[in-house]
Amino acid sequence: MLSGKLKKIFGHLDPNNPPIVCPIRDILSSVTDKWSILVLLFLGGHTKLRFNQLKSLIYGISSKSLSEKLKILEKDGYIVREDFLEVPIRVEYRLTSLGLSHLEQLIKIAEWASENMNTIIKNRVNNSHLS
Amino acid sequence: MLSGKLKKIFGHLDPNNPPIVCPIRDILSSVTDKWSILVLLFLGGHTKLRFNQLKSLIYGISSKSLSEKLKILEKDGYIVREDFLEVPIRVEYRLTSLGLSHLEQLIKIAEWASENMNTIIKNRVNNSHLS
């Protein structure tokens, strides 16, 4: 039973008195989409990256989505944007200490996903009657 | 530098040869939305829960969204659904061993979010000129 931990996480568990700020809904969920996770992982692996480097590494993302995600991550304080005021433009992104600390969790969860993905793919096939 | 870990996670890092299956995009991202995380956390805290119990705990979710998320989690093998074939209907959800192992990561990340949420809320205020 981890109701103790849950209590610590949520503050309390009474649906009739929901917390003002939920750590999952209001803090975490804005950066747990696939693009944000990939941005953070790749920045962790390269210490600093330019916009188009990120865009290449995260194959499939559009400029629009990338710049939106970068803004959210910057606003929450996971990354910093450095504009070198050069021509042509040069901008670099890097993790903050908050971002680095979050990255530790992300790496563990990514490793977990990597180790278990074959199992999950099999589950999807076996459970294709659902959905 | 954690390019070693990244390589282990992604298989390789060459954007010209993207992996067929990306652990983040294709495995993780379907269960990292706020509702799925909350479902898994609450199931972890209660060992088993009925549909409407979950709905009450996860204040704000609709029946429709909850049943959709439950189906995805069941299909990927994180949870099992047990129908007791009683009248009135009784259905219970519980974590599988895969779900339990995933839960360990989730708890750590939830605790991280809980510890850092005040910092992040402050960041959002200070960076409100962005966005």
Added chain:
DNA sequence: CGGCATCCGAGTAGATACTG
């Protein structure tokens, strides 16, 4: 180079009502 503006279609969320 590093974006932003615009448009568009697909998917999602929520409210409400209904059912075995």
Added chain:
DNA sequence: CAGTATCTACTCGGATGCCG
């Protein structure tokens, strides 16, 4: 009780084109 059906509103993502 545990959902499904339906409808609407809205967001999101991708594509395209442009700009300093």
